[in-house]
Amino acid sequence: MINTVKFCETLKKHNLLFYTGIPDSLLKNFCACIDDDTIIKNIICANEGATIALASGYYLSTKNIAVVYMQNSGLGNAINPLLSLADKEVYSIPMILIIGWRGEPGIKDEPQHIKQGKVSDKLLKAMDIPYSVISADSFDYEKIIADTYQYCIKNCKPYALLVRENTFDEYVCNKPKDIKYPLEREYAIKKIIENIEEDAVVVSTTGKISRELFELREQFNQTHSGDFLTVGSMGHASQIALGIALNKPSRKIYCLDGDGAAIMHMGSMGIIGTAACANFRHIIINNGAHDSVGGQPTIGFKINFTAIAKACGYKAAFSTENETDLVDKIKKIKEIEGPLLLEIKVKTGSRKNLGRPTGTPAENKISFMQFIKK
Secondary structure, eight states: OBOHHHHHHHHHHTTOOEEEEOOOGGGHHHHHHHHHOSSSEEEEOSSHHHHHHHHHHHHHHHSOOEEEEEEGGGHHHHHHHIIIIISTTTTOOOEEEEEEOTTOTTSOOOHHHHHHHHHHHHHHHHTTOOEEEEOTTOTTHHHHHHHHHHHHHHHOSOEEEEEOTTOBOOOOOOSOOOOOOOOOHHHHHHHHHHHSOTTOEEEEOTTHHHHHHHHHHHHTTOOSTTEEEOOSSTTOHHHHHHHHHHHOTTSOEEEEEEHHHHHHTTHHHHHHHHHTOTTEEEEEEEOSEEGGGTOEEOSTTTSOHHHHHHHTTOSEEEEEOSHHHHHHHHHHHHHSOSSEEEEEEOOSOOOTTOOOOOSOHHHHHHHHHHHHHO
16 A cells, blocks of 8 residues: 555645645545645635636646545536636646546446446546556556656646555544534434434435435334435435425425535525425534545534525524434424425444445335335
8 A cells, every 4th residue: 555644745745735625535544644734735625626626726826736636426526627727728727636536447336436437537538637547556656746746737737646445554634523512413313214204205415324314214124215315416415305395295305414415515505495395304414524435524513504594595494413402303394384404413423334225226216216106
C-alpha cells in the first residue's frame, strides 16, 4: 500500500495546498490525512460539480492548481462544469482530480457501482481528460504526481488520478470527535417504522440509512415491499419520493434522508415546497457527517434545516434530538398536512456487523411497484 502521509506530503511539495471534494470510502485515509493537515485548506463541498467550480475560482484568483477528490459516481455531477467551464476549449482551467474507482471491472462491488465502474475511464477519455491509475503497487507515485502537476501547468487543463481499492494505508484523523447528540441513527429509524402507518411508502437515501432500514425490517420480520432503497443517486431520494407523492395522494410518503444527501441537492426542497403535496413527509436524519465513507464532516449542524424548509414552502418543520420527543414528533407529523419536515439529530457511527440489502435493485423495484399499486 501507499503510505498516505508520504503521498500527501508529495502533493504539498508541488505547492498543492488547496483541496476540495466529496468524500469517498476508497479515499477515506487520504481525506482524513488532508483534513488533519493545518497547512493546506480543505473544503468539503455540497456536490462534485461545486468542487470543480470552487477549484476554478481558486485558480482564477491565485493562478495555483487545486486538488479535487471524489468517488467516480460523482463524475456525473462534475461533467457539466468540467466540460463547460474547465475544458481547454472554454476557460482552460487546470486541476488535479483524485477519483476513487468504485466498481472497477473485475472487482466485486455493490450493484449501484458496477455500471459507473465500467465506464469511468471511458468517461474521462470522452471528456479528453488524461488520467493515470494509482494502486497499492504504484511505487512510482511520486513521479506520477510530478508528471501530473507538470502536465496541468503546461497544458492548462485537468488531469485525473483514478485510485483503485485498498491503495492507501490506514490513517486515523487526530481531530477529536464532538458527540453532541445521544440518539443513534438506527434507533431513530426503528422508532419511525414502529410509529408510521402500515401502508406508508418509505423512500430511503443512499448509504447506511437504507442498510439499517433493510436490517430492521428483517429483524421485525416485516415486508420490504413498501421501502424503496435509493442505493445510489445520492441526494435524489426526496425527488423520487415527491414523484410518488404526486401520483399517490391517498398514501403517506416518507422520505428518510441524510444531511449530506439533502445538502447535495438542496434546491429540491424548494420543488417539494412548491409542489405542496399534503402526503409528503421529509425526515432528515442529521449526524453532521458523511458516515458511510469515513465520517468526514458536513455542514449539517451549522445550518438550520427547519428554517430552510419553511422558507421553501413546507407547511411545517420540526427538529428533535432526544428519545421522548422523537416519538412525539413522529406521531405529530402523521396528523399534520404536508409537505413537512422532521430533522432528527443523531450521533455518528453504526454497529460493526451492519449488513447490506440481500435483494437486488430490480427485485426491490418490482415488489415496491406492486406495493404502491394496491
